[in-house]
Amino acid sequence: MANTAPSPLVTVFIALAHQAGREIMSHYREDVAVSYKADASPVTAADEAGEAIILKGLADAFPDIPVVSEEAASQGRIPEVAGRFILVDPLDGTKEFVNHNGEFTVNIALVENGDPVAGVVYAPAIERMVRGEAGQGAADARLGVDDDPETAQWRPLKTRGHPDGEMIVVASRSHRDTRTEAYLEALPDHRVVSAGSSLKFCLVAAGEADLYPRLGRTMEWDTAAGHAVLAAAGGTVVTEEDTPLTYGKSENDFANPHFIARGWT
The missing domain is CATH 3.30.540.10 (Fructose-1,6-Bisphosphatase, subunit A, domain 1)
Incomplete structure (x- = not known):
């Protein structure tokens, strides 16, 4: 708390x-x-x-x-x-x-x-x-x-933790792509809501959503604040390889890999 x-x-x-x-x-x-x-x-x-x-x-x-x-x-x-x-x-x-x-x-x-x-x-x-x-x-x-x-x-x-039933997935309003659509189609019982900016992290942190996949380009400044909020609320942000998303990866390139923000550890 x-x-x-x-x-x-x-x-x-x-x-x-x-x-x-x-x-x-x-x-x-x-x-x-x-x-x-x-x-x-x-x-x-x-x-x-x-x-x-x-x-x-x-x-x-x-x-x-x-x-x-x-x-x-x-x-x-x-x-x-x-x-x-x-x-x-x-x-x-x-x-x-x-x-x-x-x-x-x-x-x-x-x-x-x-x-x-x-x-x-x-x-x-x-x-x-x-x-x-x-x-x-x-x-x-x-x-x-x-x-x-x-x-x-x-x-x-506080995040909801891993849901037992329907999963609420939040996806980008302006940057939805074919990879994201394919990822969403492969998920079990779920419902998709759209939101813009780093509000997507905040919805997961608040237990208003469970999962936020981002399979497109982002930069570290796009994600760090929302990531900090989600982590403090009990969630995690991982790459497609299920490793933690980290920051300060390069002094010349602050691009992120694709990642999944989720309301559980």
């Missing part, structure tokens, strides 16, 4: 994710121009503005911890990382943001020795903040951009 109060480090993550979420929402109802990076992924002014808030706040609070962030990395600004570093995705689910369906998130995670040990996921459009920390459990709170994070009422989260 999660503590009623998050740790000092996670408290900073919460505050910065909330600040970035407020800035992102200021762009949300506008006709935002979309440009494309070298890997063909979309980026908007909201991504860049949210990242600037988070990077400044992390530099002030934790000047000795390297930070790898999506937009900075896309421009070649990647610090050397060792055993301890922070991963940031200032706007995960840019397609969801542009399509105005609300399923986008702000992600901040701490990685130690390859494992995501603390993470915060904030979905400002649906007013949901989720946090998780190794040894402290996971929790969520209803938190709008005009609310005060310091007065948030946290609800402990």
Whole structure:
């Protein structure tokens, strides 16, 4: 069960994710121009503005911890990382943001020795903040951009464990592919729900889903915060070879292998 109060480090993550979420929402109802990076992924002014808030706040609070962030990395600004570093995705689910369906998130995670040990996921459009920390459990709170994070009422989260009956599988809303479809077809009794961004990890962490397969390309900043939340809630994230998904795999390439996030160990 999660503590009623998050740790000092996670408290900073919460505050910065909330600040970035407020800035992102200021762009949300506008006709935002979309440009494309070298890997063909979309980026908007909201991504860049949210990242600037988070990077400044992390530099002030934790000047000795390297930070790898999506937009900075896309421009070649990647610090050397060792055993301890922070991963940031200032706007995960840019397609969801542009399509105005609300399923986008702000992600901040701490990685130690390859494992995501603390993470915060904030979905400002649906007013949901989720946090998780190794040894402290996971929790969520209803938190709008005009609310005060310091007065948030946290609800402990726990996975369902391996289901005895129908399995609820959450799959990507924007990145479903033939491999994923084949994987889903091979599962026993199950029902599929769709969601965007790292919210899929959070649904498994909250016991609202049981399994999240991702058999397409993702980057470490896409998954670390949600992975930390799920692990703290009692779940695991493994590769197709059933080995743990790890982080800091390469200083030059932060791509993940295909993985399965599940609500059991």
